[in-house]
Amino acid sequence: MPRLSLDDGQSLALVALFSGVASGVAIKAIGPMPPGQAIALRAVPAVLLIAAFVVVRRKGPARLVGPRGLVRAGLDAVAALTFSLAIFELPLSLLASIHATLPVLSVILSGVVLKERLRPGNWAALALACAGTLLVLQPGLTFSPLGIALALVSTLAYALRDVTTRQLPRRTDTFRIALVSMVLVGAVSALLPAGGRWVWPTASDTLLIGLAALGLVGANVLIIVALRWTELSRIAPLRYSSVLWSLAFDAALWGYLPDPLAACGIALIVGAGLLQLHTASDNRFKDMT
Template sequence: MTPLASPAVESGANRRGIIAMCTAMACFMTNDTLVKLVAADLPSGEIIAIRGGFATIMVFAWLVAAGHLNAIGKVTSPLVAARAGLEAVVAFLFITAIASIPIADITAIFLITPLLITALSGPLLKEQVGWRRWSAVAAGFLGMLLVVKPGGAGFVAGSATAMALASVVFCAVRDMVTRFIDPRIPTIVITLTTCVTVAAFGAAMIPFQSWVPPSPTHLGLLLAAATVVVVGNHAMILAFRGVEVSLVSPFRYSVMVWAIVSGITVFGEWPDATSWVGIALIVGAGLYTLHRERVRLRVRSSKVEAQATLP
């Protein structure tokens, strides 16, 4: 009976993972929408500090409720601290950029992060990256150029677009660092460290930017943003537990649907024809990269099974 039950269990886990991934993407896009609304009035450091403060309170309460208070000392881990610092830089660059860039465009730019990780995995992790995956990276890079339109009126050195691109690089490095964090450290501890560091980073930026007294509306929007970020992070973790990662991962691209809907309905922003082509290239390249990873995993599994059956 066990062999017959396993596929059903796996199917249920995969279904849960897909739902969790789509939920996480919806939460993250809701956060981006709320932050973009507030960014029209408040400076980025202030936004990061207030949202980070709300998120820290929520995550700390979650940590206590989950019984991980005894593991809080793990926040001193160098890799955990490094990841938190990188996340703070990503948050600052992204929130500063999103005030000036259409939400669908900046979301598309951020979707090149998995492709950049693929490109970095060769020289940094000594992983073998074949010509097919390099071709996908090149296609994604071309798509990014079509979205940001270097040389156009919307792109100048030091502009919001440049900051968005820089945030992608730091995001990729952050994810690379995450791979080396001790798996025994509870995820909620890593999340708490990140929230505290991001909030502190935002507070440190306030003296260098003008302080704008937040209205009750601003505070309400940032409280909602903090809530969906916490829920989104939890859903993202749930999406990858006990599932086929190569099956669930492509659903991260559902964020583009939310981004386009948000851009049109909330901000009245329609991607132009060139951006549509760029978005399609980025999403297609990402999906193909995930497909190739699934093929490589299948080949490796077949080799292991074949060796196990040898006398």
């Protein structure tokens, strides 16, 4: 695999993040159906897509999953399942705002575990992100406590997943890791209680499930590639874009708009992302000179 530049990694991360939001929008828009069933049905075409690619692509050097790959797949499965369940409990923009704490956890963990350098600008950006997230979370008390708990668990699992991704050996197979993760999500979600009922999907629901599966595949595969070639400190601030996309979808499809206090929090979060991007770019230039 040719080595990607930092800019390539960031571009892939942005596409992956948008794909994840789009997948959430599609699955949230599905008609009345138990969450576990909707998540399991979404996993079926996603697994088939990844499995087909693994089977038909050319044989090359040995492609492995390995122990770290399995750990990464397990963390991703936990994160994806709890995130998907939270989608049915919370507005997407509130869920994305809770996930805005992910850069805080990812960058700190990268410094502690991976020994990546943490700069003063990183800490200032993270402080802004924390303050903004607290403002955004204030409407959360009126929504499902279960949804908030699921969102927090998924955030921690995603942060641990990102750090593990950075530790994967070069020969580890991106697509096989994504395949293991999706199989785990589909299997566990199919076992969740469905209230004793099975809802047969309509034609429109089937289309939404297919779109959700495509978004899930893009989010899983592209974020793995991006994180394997780019520092977490450069990927982390890009996650704030998910808040903006989620706000747009929430307003357009479900009429949910944040109150002024939450809007101020979102502005702080976006500002934190811009500051962290500037810090990473500025220090990259100094390193090159």
